[in-house]
Amino acid sequence: MSREALLKRKRRWILLHLLVLMLIIPVIMGLAYMLAEGIDTERVSTVYLPLAILVAAYAGLGLWKGYRMEIPNYRLVEIVKCTNCGYENVTTPKVGDYINMEKEPCPKCGRPMKVFLIYRERVRSSKKGG
Amino acid sequence: MPQGNFYELLLWLILLTIFAYASREIDIFRTIKEIEAYVEGFRRATQKAIETTLKEFRNVAKETESRRVSRIEERVREMVDSVFLEPEDKDPYGLMDKLKHLMLVEDSALINEIKSLVPRAPKVAVENLKDLIEATRQLNLIYKYVEHYYRLGKKFKSIWLLLQLHSLLPFLVEEVSALESSLEAFSKGLPIGDSVGCLVAARFIQLYGKGEIREVVEDTILSKAEFKGREVLVIKAKGPSGVTGRLDDALAMVVKSRREPKVIITVDAALKLEGERSGSIAEGIGVAIGGLGVEKFNIERLATKLKIPLYAILIKMAGPEALSIMSKEIALSIDKALRRVERVIEERSEVGDTVVLVGVGNTIGVYP
Structure with missing residues (x-):
């Protein structure tokens, strides 16, 4: 799945669980109030309140999972190497670059430099979801 | 048997029957919804592939000053919809030669078609456009087949057909992801x-x-x-x-x-x-x-x-x-x-x- 699709999915997931959490918190507060006031104590304490807490815990867990969902991010790397002295230069590939393509002369020895490798590398951001 | 107990038992039996039916319906509904989400994902991937291919065609046409830009969209869509018909294998003798012949014909037909749209494009660009068309074609094919079986399963409410499709989805997602990620490489001409x-x-x-x-x-x-x-x-x-x-x-x-x-x-x-x-x-x-x-x-x-x-x-x-x-x-x-x-x-x-x-x-x- 593309990065955009994953980002969309992450946003939707977080939003859904946040909505459930926002709805269930007032319910829990209401039930706690009923318990404190002694209204229908038996049902509230044995059925409604545990059920509401369970839903809140599930939504909270979902929210946490959504926040931790990592969206892979990549950067392109091109290694240009001198065919004579082995001097290396790491850059970003341009459209049309290919492996073994001749590039500008080596700044050290002046001999031609060639594209040695082109690859993509995963960038790990310190903040999850990056 | 007391009458009260009989009615309670009857009520339970009715409830159980409803529950069994509802459970099956919920299962079908859940499977349909999941497949629907994937079909939508595949549709979006195919659409993205067509757009990327068209964009690349237009770029090449612009760079090489090709004149037939107006025909590009129509022809690209036709090329994406075209199919490769595998040779008849009831008599397997000479099958590989027939397959090779068809592959070469398909290859040259596609190249000629691309060349007719962007006549001045260099060979590298033509080959990369061909790869883009092929990836888009495959994505389109997967999307169409998955949608076909999904609609068929939904039409006949066939849980077995839907479950079979559902079980294949992880493999199809892998393939679609692969093809989707190939678009960037083929449009930039970078090694895969x-x-x-x-x-x-x-x-x-x-x-x-x-x-x-x-x-x-x-x-x-x-x-x-x-x-x-x-x-x-x-x-x-x-x-x-x-x-x-x-x-x-x-x-x-x-x-x-x-x-x-x-x-x-x-x-x-x-x-x-x-x-x-x-x-x-x-x-x-x-x-x-x-x-x-x-x-x-x-x-x-x-x-x-x-x-x-x-x-x-x-x-x-x-x-x-x-x-x-x-x-x-x-x-x-x-x-x-x-x-x-x-x-x-x-x-x-x-x-x-x-x-x-x-x-x-x-x-x-x-x-x-």
């Missing part, structure tokens, strides 16, 4: 994971080649190299455009025009299993070539006829990795694969022997 076999062959030419590189068959090169007293004939697709070459024809030509090779080694990317590491190397006996199997068949036939041992070096990667821009893990495995090739040549041939090394895969972004 599948190019690793060609890259190993190119490195071998760089290290031990004698300088002479000839295009022996269309889009396929042959280079002579010398390694520890052995003559190594390296065959690979001619880069840097996105072609796979005609490796079987090149090999047949080598065998016909020179003395028989002692060993044939093929290097290619291979699908890894979930527990395996990307970029790990495996050795094998046989021919490492994917696709429809025509080239594999032809090389096997040739080698069997002449009793030439076939060895393979496989570089493992996941499906999406094979078609997206080459990952660092795979790029770093090239040296390891090269050492394995050298070891196989050293161990399985004698000084003075001729060895054929075939770099298999799409050579996009790799020269020669």
Whole structure:
């Protein structure tokens, strides 16, 4: 799945669980109030309140999972190497670059430099979801 | 039996029946919704592929000042919708030859069609556009088939049909992800994971080649190299455009025009299993070539006829990795694969022997 699709999915997931959490918190507060006031104590304490807490815990867990969902991010790397002295230069590939393509002369020895490798590398951001 | 108990029992039975029915309905509903989400994802991927292909066509047309820009959208959509009809296999005799013929016809028809739309485009751009069309076509095909079975299952409320489709979705998602990620590589012309076999062959030419590189068959090169007293004939697709070459024809030509090779080694990317590491190397006996199997068949036939041992070096990667821009893990495995090739040549041939090394895969972004 593309990065955009994953980002969309992450946003939707977080939003859904946040909505459930926002709805269930007032319910829990209401039930706690009923318990404190002694209204229908038996049902509230044995059925409604545990059920509401369970839903809140599930939504909270979902929210946490959504926040931790990592969206892979990549950067392109091109290694240009001198065919004579082995001097290396790491850059970003341009459209049309290919492996073994001749590039500008080596700044050290002046001999031609060639594209040695082109690859993509995963960038790990310190903040999850990056 | 007291009447109250009887009615309660009846009520329970009715409730249980309703529950059993509802549970099945909920199951179907959940499966349908899940498949629906995937179908929508596949539709979006196909749409993105068509847009990327059209954008690339327009870019090439603009760069090369081609005049038929107005026809591009219509023709690209037609090309994406066109299908490859596999030959009749009720009589399997000559099946591979028929398949090869159809493949070559399809290839040249697609190239001619692209050339007619962007007549001044360079060969590299034409080949990359062809790869883009092929990836888009495959995405379109997957989307259409999945949607077909989804609609059929929904129409007849067939849980079994829907469950079968549902169980196949993880594999289809892998394939769609692979094709989706190939779009960036094909539009930029950068090497993909599948190019690793060609890259190993190119490195071998760089290290031990004698300088002479000839295009022996269309889009396929042959280079002579010398390694520890052995003559190594390296065959690979001619880069840097996105072609796979005609490796079987090149090999047949080598065998016909020179003395028989002692060993044939093929290097290619291979699908890894979930527990395996990307970029790990495996050795094998046989021919490492994917696709429809025509080239594999032809090389096997040739080698069997002449009793030439076939060895393979496989570089493992996941499906999406094979078609997206080459990952660092795979790029770093090239040296390891090269050492394995050298070891196989050293161990399985004698000084003075001729060895054929075939770099298999799409050579996009790799020269020669």
